[in-house]
Amino acid sequence: MESTESSSSKGVDKTVSVSILWFRHGLRLHDSPAFIAATSNRDHLFLPLFIFDGESAGTKIVGFNRMRFLIESLEDLNNSFSTKYGGSLTVLRGQPVDLFRKLSQKWKIAKICFEQDCEPIWKERDDGVKEFCKENGIEVVECISHTLYDPAEILSANGGNPPYTYSSFMFVASTLGKPERPLSAPNPETEAGKINFFGMTGDDDDLALCQLHFPMTPEVFGVSKEKAVGENMRKGGETEGIILLEKRLAIEKQAFEQGLMLPNHTNPDFINGASLSPHLRFGCVSVRTFYWAVQDLFSAIVSGNTTCETITGQLFWREYFYVMSVPNPNFDKMKSNPICLNIPWAKDVIAKENLKKWKAGKTGYPFIDASMRQLIEQGWLHHVARNATACFLTRNDLWISWEKGLKHFLKYLLDADWSVCAGNWLWVSSSAFENVLDCTLCICPTRYAQRLDPEAKFIKRFIPELQNYPIPYVFEPWTAPLELQNQWGCMIGKDYPAPIVNHEIVSKRNKAEMVSLQKMLAGGGLNEHPCPSNTNEARNFMWFPEICSHESSP
Numbered sequence: 001m002e003s004t005e006s007s008s009s010k011g012v013d014k015t016v017s018v019s020i021l022w023f024r025h026g027l028r029l030h031d032s033p034a035f036i037a038a039t040s041n042r043d044h045l046f047l048p049l050f051i052f053d054g055e056s057a058g059t060k061i062v063g064f065n066r067m068r069f070l071i072e073s074l075e076d077l078n079n080s081f082s083t084k085y086g087g088s089l090t091v092l093r094g095q096p097v098d099l100f101r102k103l104s105q106k107w108k109i110a111k112i113c114f115e116q117d118c119e120p121i122w123k124e125r126d127d128g129v130k131e132f133c134k135e136n137g138i139e140v141v142e143c144i145s146h147t148l149y150d151p152a153e154i155l156s157a158n159g160g161n162p163p164y165t166y167s168s169f170m171f172v173a174s175t176l177g178k179p180e181r182p183l184s185a186p187n188p189e190t191e192a193g194k195i196n197f198f199g200m201t202g203d204d205d206d207l208a209l210c211q212l213h214f215p216m217t218p219e220v221f222g223v224s225k226e227k228a229v230g231e232n233m234r235k236g237g238e239t240e241g242i243i244l245l246e247k248r249l250a251i252e253k254q255a256f257e258q259g260l261m262l263p264n265h266t267n268p269d270f271i272n273g274a275s276l277s278p279h280l281r282f283g284c285v286s287v288r289t290f291y292w293a294v295q296d297l298f299s300a301i302v303s304g305n306t307t308c309e310t311i312t313g314q315l316f317w318r319e320y321f322y323v324m325s326v327p328n329p330n331f332d333k334m335k336s337n338p339i340c341l342n343i344p345w346a347k348d349v350i351a352k353e354n355l356k357k358w359k360a361g362k363t364g365y366p367f368i369d370a371s372m373r374q375l376i377e378q379g380w381l382h383h384v385a386r387n388a389t390a391c392f393l394t395r396n397d398l399w400i401s402w403e404k405g406l407k408h409f410l411k412y413l414l415d416a417d418w419s420v421c422a423g424n425w426l427w428v429s430s431s432a433f434e435n436v437l438d439c440t441l442c443i444c445p446t447r448y449a450q451r452l453d454p455e456a457k458f459i460k461r462f463i464p465e466l467q468n469y470p471i472p473y474v475f476e477p478w479t480a481p482l483e484l485q486n487q488w489g490c491m492i493g494k495d496y497p498a499p500i501v502n503h504e505i506v507s508k509r510n511k512a513e514m515v516s517l518q519k520m521l522a523g524g525g526l527n528e529h530p531c532p533s534n535t536n537e538a539r540n541f542m543w544f545p546e547i548c549s550h551e552s553s554p
C-alpha cells in the first residue's frame with residue numbers, strides 16, 4: 001500500500017493548520033465520527049493524540065490488568081495508523097489544557113475533535129478544553145459515538161428528568177428512533193483516506209519532555225503488577241476487539257438458529273467467554289457496530305421479525321446507567337446522591353476484617369472466593385459472579401456498603417466503567433433501581449455455585465486448595481468430615497478458611513433489616529427512588545432462575 005507522507009513538526013510551516021483527534025475512550029478507527037471530522041479538511045495536517053492525565057480512560061484508580069489493556073489498545077491504534085495510513089499515534093503526559101496551549105504556541109491548531117464522554121466526572125476536563133479553544137479560536141468538534149443515543153436527548157425527551165425505570169428509559173429511547181448506523185473509517189485506497197500526518201519528532205523541547213514512546217508498560221505510570229496477576233487472557237485493542245466480535249456473533253448466530261436467546265446467560269463461560277465489555281468500555285469496539293451486527297444477524301435468521309431484545313437489551317442497560325449518571329455527579333456515592341437510599345451499612349471492626357477477606361477471596365465460600373481471586377488475577381468476572389459477590393458483600397451476607405465494593409471493582413475490572421459499575425452496585429445492594437428494599441431474591445452462594453459451576457471447574461481453577469475435594473463437598477467444604485478433609489489435603493479453618501458468616505442465618509437477619517428499613521423510609525423522600533418496572537425485569541437483571549434464589553423471609 002502506498003504510504004502517505006508524514007510532516008515532521010520540526011520542519012512544519014506555522015501557517016499550516018493542524019486538526020487534532022483527541023482520544024480518551026473510542027480507541028478505534030472504525031465508526032469514529034471524530035476521526036472523520038479530524039481528517040475532513042484536506043489542507044490540514046492530522047495529529048491523533050492520547051493524553052495520560054492521570055484520570056482519562058479510568059486511570060485514576062487502576063490495577064495492572066486494566067492499565068495493560070489500555071496500553072495494548074493504544075499500541076494497536078498506533079500500529080493501525082502506521083500500517084493503514086502511514087502515520088502514528090502521539091502520546092503525551094500532562095494536563096490537556098497545558099498541552100494544547102503548548103501545542104498551539106508552536107503550531108496553528110485549527111480544530112480539536114473528540115468523542116463525547118458523557119459521564120459528569122469528565123465535565124471539568126472537557127469544559128476546560130472547550131473554554132481554552134474558545135479563547136484561542138480553535139474549533140471544537142464533539143461527537144456522540146460512545147453511546148447509542150445522545151444522553152442529553154434522552155433526558156430532554158423525558159422532560160428534563162432521568163427515566164426512573166428501565167422500561168420508561170426504553171420507551172423514551174424508542175421515541176428517538178433506532179440508534180444511528182456505524183460509520184466506516186476513511187478508506188486509505190481513496191482520496192479521503194490519504195492522510196497527511198503531523199508527526200512529533202521527539203525533539204520539540206518542552207513538549208518532547210511530555211512525549212511517551214512505544215513500547216510502554218504499566219510500570220511507567222507507577223502501576224506495578226499485583227502478585228496474583230496471571231496470564232493475559234483478554235488483550236486490548238481494536239484488532240482483538242473485532243476478532244472477539246466475530247467470535248461472539250458466531251455464538252449468537254448458532255443460538256438464533258436454534259431458536260435460543262442469550263447463550264452467554266444460559267451457559268456462562270466464566271473464563272474464556274467472548275465478552276465484549278472491556279472493548280466497549282475503552283471504545284475499541286463501537287457500541288453501534290455491536291448493536292447493528294446483532295440486529296442484522298437476527299433479522300437475517302428470524303425472518304419477518306426485525307427487532308430483537310437479545311444482547312442488545314443488555315446494551316441498553318449500559319446506556320441506561322450512563323443516562324442516569326449524567327445529571328448526578330454523586331452517582332458513585334451514598335452522600336448527596338438523590339437516588340441512593342441511606343442504608344446503615346456496618347462499619348465496625350468485624351466489617352473491616354470481613355471486607356479484607358472478601359477482597360482477598362478468603363470468605364470460606366468457594367464460589368465467592370474463586371470470583372474474587374479471578375478479579376485480581378484476570379481483571380475479569382462473569383456477570384453472575386459479579387452479582388453473587390456484590391450481593392454477598394452487601395445486602396445478603398456481610399452488610400457492608402456497596403461503595404467499598406465499587407471502589408474495589410473500579411480498580412480491578414478491565415471493563416470498569418464509572419457509571420455502569422456504580423449503577424450495578426446501586427442495584428444489587430438494593431440502594432437504587434431496586435424495588436425499595438423489597439428484594440426477596442437472595443443469592444445462596446452454595447446453591448448458586450452448584451447450578452452455575454456444576455463440575456466445580458471454576459472453583460478448582462482459582463482455589464487450588466480444594467483441588468481434591470469431590471462434588472458436592474467442594475461447594476460446602478466445611479461440611480466434609482475431618483478425616484476426609486485430612487485425606488484430601490485441605491483442613492478447613494487451616495488450609496482454607498471456614499465460612500466467615502453463616503449464610504442461612506445472616507441472610508434472614510439482613511432481609512428482616514431491609515423490611516424494617518422499608519417501613520421506616522416509607523413515605524420519607526423515596527419519590528426519586530428508581531425501581532424495576534416489574535418482577536420480571538428485576539429477575540432478568542439479576543439473571544435469577546427460580547432454583548438458585550430463595551425467598552428469604554423475615
Ligand SMILES: Cc1cc2nc3c(=O)[nH]c(=O)nc-3n(C[C@H](O)[C@H](O)[C@H](O)COP(=O)(O)OP(=O)(O)OC[C@H]3O[C@@H](n4cnc5c(N)ncnc54)[C@H](O)[C@@H]3O)c2cc1C
Nearest residue numbers: 275276277314315317318383386387390415416417421424
Ligand atoms: C456489581 C456489578 C458491577 C458491574 N460493573 C460493570 C462495569 O464496570 N462495566 C461494565 O461494562 N459492566 C459492568 N457490569 C455489568 C455486566 O456484568 C457486564 O457488562 C457483563 O458481565 C459483561 O459481559 P458480556 O460482555 O458478556 O455481557 P453481555 O451479556 O454480552 O452484554 C453485552 C453488553 O451489554 C452491556 N451490559 C451487559 N449487562 C449489563 C449490565 N447489567 N449493566 C450495564 N451494561 C450491561 C455490556 O456493555 C456488555 O458487554 C457489572 C455488573 C455487576 C453486577
